[in-house]
Amino acid sequence: MLKQINGAADFSKAAVPISQAAFPSPFDPGLEFNTPEHSHWNIVHIGMQLPESRQIYICGDNCMRGVVMTAGEMAASDRFGMVLLKDEDLLDDDLTQVTLDGIVDCIEKWQTHPKAVLVFPVCIHHFMGTDMDQVYEALEEKYPDIFWLKCWMDPIMQKRGTTPDERERLEMTRPLYDLPEDLSQANLIGIDVPAGPSDENDLTALLKRGGVRLNEIGRCRDFETYRQTGAAGLELYVSQFSKLAAEGLAKRLKRPCLFMDALWNEDEIDASLNALADFYGWDIAPWLAERKALAEKAVQSAKAQIGEMPIAIDTVGVLRPLSLARMLTAHGFNVVRIYADGFSEAEREDYLWLQQNADSLTVCSTLRPEMRRWPEPMGKVLAIGPRAAWFEKSPTFVQMIENGGLWGYGAWIGLMKRMAEACASPKAVKPVITQKGWGCACSL
């Protein structure tokens, strides 16, 4: 019997004041909603950064559809191969052999060999006990000219272990040569958004000032150039999702590794920059004071323009939303909502500070099913990040992912500029936030 739908929803389990929010998991797990916002990068986008590489996926139609269309929308279908699994492959056949044969067929159909191939078996391969070691042994023997990257698309494992993209980023460091250490180069590992220019990114500015070249995968013109970045004398990373890759590479090549966490508060920024300067033996005190003064000026200027306008932040736009909320609150901005489904242990201090100092701040789930019916806000909200823009239905938003190339005091300057621009020039939300993989090529 059909029954009239009731358009209301109970949000008590989906949005809680920060003063009452449990840490690090504010929300009970349950069914999961997915917003129409798709700015974040997935494993296809990440892998396509590897120059002269191709990707092969081995899975059923439903899982395949997401990745093959990702490649299509970023105009990279010619770098994508697929082996579509059918019932009989699982029930009546040897999945190890089916997988190997399928990958070989892809290579043969391509005719020319790519420099590297990222191979993605899926959850089913775990459950069917597929011998992927045997598959790679055979592939490496048959195609020694191809560098095989052993990736996974196995989201069933991600809630209790590493995610597919963390392992992919680690695999993507394997091609780097073990070369003599060159201290005039540093690698920024596992990033999707290139480091911004010197005025918006302190890492870019400081390394440039010290004559150190910052290597990023997205700027390598070919596979060989990328491999040569193994010479860099220092491995840097800015996101916890790149930790496995950066530390794994550092361990393999016996290099130092620094986590330049994308934090927003002065003491933390100073500590990270001083650690980097200490590594190179640089005195940066005057430089740092100058940057800090510029950043403070930018914040005051933006505050004068934005005033008490409510602000919402999400975890797609910024890597450390609680840290940003704390910095903004400390400078008098009116941060009212954070869209995040959980936090890392490293964010505890910011969380405790906000509990004491941000009475009006609410933590909102993005996954809870009732968020499908999240109401429009009563007034105008400045959203930082695409997911916040969707929930707030706000044309006043800063479109960026993963900090948008910003870092440190430069990030203050860059973000203030973007916030002011967002207020001055509202834009249509849908065409921006529904584009998949913000910053990638897009054929739509």
Next chain:
Amino acid sequence: MKAVYTKIPCYSGDVSGAASALFELGGMVVIHDPSGCNSTYNTHDEIRWYEQESLIFISGLNDMDAIVGNDEKFVEDVVDAARRLHPRFVALCNSPIPYITGTDFDALAAMIEDQIDVPVFYISTNGLHDYIGGAAGAFAAVAEHLVVQQAEKKPRTVNLLGLTPLDFDAPGCAASLTQKLEASGWQVMSNWALDCDPDKIRKAGSAAVNLVVSSTGWEAARVLKRRFGMPAVAGCPVGGFAPRVIEALNQSEADGRTRIPYAEVLAAKADSKPKTAVVGEAVGAASLAAAFSLDRGEPVQVTVATESPAALCSEFVARTEGEAAIEARINQADCVAADPLYRTLLNRDTALVPWHHFAFSGRIGYSQAVNLFEDSAYQKLLERTANGSIK
């Protein structure tokens, strides 16, 4: 291997088909899946997600719950969400891992239904098939569980079965189709299920005939035939083929027999080397081919690239699996009406007439989608095939 592809994408998966079919009916669709199914669906397979509300969720299955069979969590989560959101019904969909671990979804549906006062049913998907089976299973479940007994038949009324944006992606398709039928003296009793009224679907049992406009509606037609004795006609009233569809509706109302009028048209003009070919889902592609054939007096080849039911296919409406087989078949023609992403399979001398199919190319090229129930749009396509345009 026929399942290896390097040039074209795959069609939307069965889970997306189920979700698309049920999108507007006010229910809650739950896909028992770790991650990705919902994102894939709402990004690439669903044009309504941004503007229209629909309760479609995944369970967020993890490895340990799958291994130890922690079905209680799934049941609790579905019940909790249903109590908070008040759907009209709940539909459960399977995915590869619960499929291979043999999760008993009928039992889970019964356990959930015991705790909430709306129908709960399972749609047999496993993520290893294209959208046809999922959407067909969803519509069949609607026919089985949600359509109520009606006292009497209403003459000259029709249910439109199999109408989803996966096959009918251009804005206005449902309205144009309805207008076309009304102009021929047929009233639409219910529309399954695009720009539709769910309450009318509930009363679908009183219609005189079912019009199956895509393969996704065929199974529901079989259920409605069993439950209410309603005959069906498979075909889309496009171009010069439209009068044949209307004639078939008239005949089926009179004699209670099911008809597939495009089969006769295409068989009558079959040729081993047709100049024109159409690629797509069986009913839509064959109807378009029949229209081309009648309007130009020439044979037209049909390649069915989806998992359409055998009853809707034939020697002349050939189900063709795999990239290599499709490539070999469609290059027999000089001109191919197909989704633009098929261009990569065509020889240099074979012309492509673009016919966007959302279940294939999704958002890519969506602005070129055409509403073939509009005669002017069909006419343009016909002219393009006549000219062998767009190499």
